[in-house]
Amino acid sequence: FVSYVEYHPQIDSTNNRARRIALGEEPLQGHASPRRETLRKALPCLILADHQSAGRGRGTNRWWTGPGSLAASLLMPPVAEWPQLFSPSAATRSHRPQQESAWEGPSAWCCCWSSPDAAGPFGDPGPFGDAGSSGDPGSFGDAVSLGDPSSLGHPGSLGDAGFSGDPGSGGNAGFWGQAGPEFPPGLIGLGTALAVLRTVQPRVPGLAVGLHWPNDVFAAGKKLAGILVEVLANGMVVVGIGVNTNNTVQEAPDELRPHLTTLRDLSGQIHPHEHLLLELLEHCKDVFSLAVPYPDRVASEAHRWCLQKGHLLKVQTTGGVIDGLCEGIGSRGELLLRTSDGLRRIFSGSILR
Structure with missing residues (x-):
């Protein structure tokens, strides 16, 4: 479902780059100036980098750059347009990009590289690397948030933009002036985490793999991947993905x-x-194709894979800290927490413990 790919040998942050493109502050690679119609054709856009000098986690946290890790950002249209993007009739896109400098339509990816010397993400020695030739098996920069170790499992539940806690808020206005069905914003991060889980699980058979709300993947009791989701003022969505792969x-x-x-x-x-x-991209497409018409099914799968069920959690929310027993994930992607005052549904927050 990706239409446009950017590769940068070095960048401050793939999420920052996506934000600047979305807000019209910078053009796409290969274009002289930002243009709304050009951006529209390029969505969804995938941004890759070998190294990030200022990778961002949740809030003011930095991300640790581990050589060999996988980091990327997806720049997505507002969720109001996702029914069209992920509909069964949507054009099938090629999984093998061709190195081109101009948009070729919905049946192909357009790829741009910021350095003419770079072979590109599927070449050698492009950003995915070749373990046999370079010794660096494909560095993609940041995967884990630096700072307070207690926040490691939660490097960006909803990013700096956040949500107000209203489960129906965010993303329904439509960047292109279109109205669309309500989509639970909490499922963006959880759905992406499910796609990561489906990707990594076959690679570690026999090990316990699952989700930590709001959007992290754990394996063998430790953090393996995290998602940073930001919903911008114009409704566009930036999904940062960090996976500890070959680091x-x-x-x-x-x-x-x-x-x-x-x-x-x-x-x-x-x-x-x-x-x-x-x-991973194929799993993202599958998850969101299901989430658009049937968000409760994706939430149910997230609930099934939630590793926090039955554990006491301390959650930082905009209204304060809430303690309780985790009962899993609700139908809109919210955390279900049994407290002394009854069952609480938490749509935005960070796990402190």
């Missing part, structure tokens, strides 16, 4: 090592990013 815990700062894991450490193998990313 190793031994390269992480000492204070982070007890809290994270990587595919390489768990499996003892290198996982080529070109295959992993293509599978």
Whole structure:
């Protein structure tokens, strides 16, 4: 479902780049100036980088850059347009991009590189790398939030934009002036986390893999991946994805090592990013194609994979800290927390414990 791909050998942050494009502050690669019609044709847009100098986590947290990790951002249209984007009649897009400099229509990806010397994300030695030739098996920058280790499992439930806590708010106005059905915004991060889970689970058979609300993937009791979702003022959606793939815990700062894991450490193998990313995008398409007409089904799957059920949690919300027993994930992607005052439904927050 991706229409346009940007690759940057180095960038401040893929999410920052997506924000600047969405807000008309910068043009797409290969274009002289920002134009609304050009951007419309390019959505959804995938932004990749080998290295991020200022990768962002939730709030003011930085992201640890582990060589070999996978980081990318999807720039998506407002959720009001997702029924059209993910409808069964939507044009099938190629999974193998061709290196072009101009938009070719809905049946092909358009790819641009910020350096003429870069071979591109599916080449050698492009950003996905080649473990045999470069020794760096495909660095994509940041995957884990730095700062307070207690926040490691929650590097961006809803990003800096956040939500007000109203489960029906956000994203229904339509960037192009279209109205659309209500879509639970909390399912954006959870749905993406489910896509990551479907991608990584076959690569670590026999290990316990699941979700931590609001949108993290854990394996063997430690964080493997995180999602950072930002809904912008114009309704457009930025989905940052960080997966600890071919990096190793031994390269992480000492204070982070007890809290994270990587595919390489768990499996003892290198996982080529070109295959992993293509599978991840396919799973994203499948999840959101289901979530648009049947959001409760995606929420039900997230509930099934939630590893926090039965655990006491402390949740920071805009209204204060709430303690309770986790009962899973509700039909709109909200956290179900049994407190002394009864069942609470939390649509936005960060897990403190």
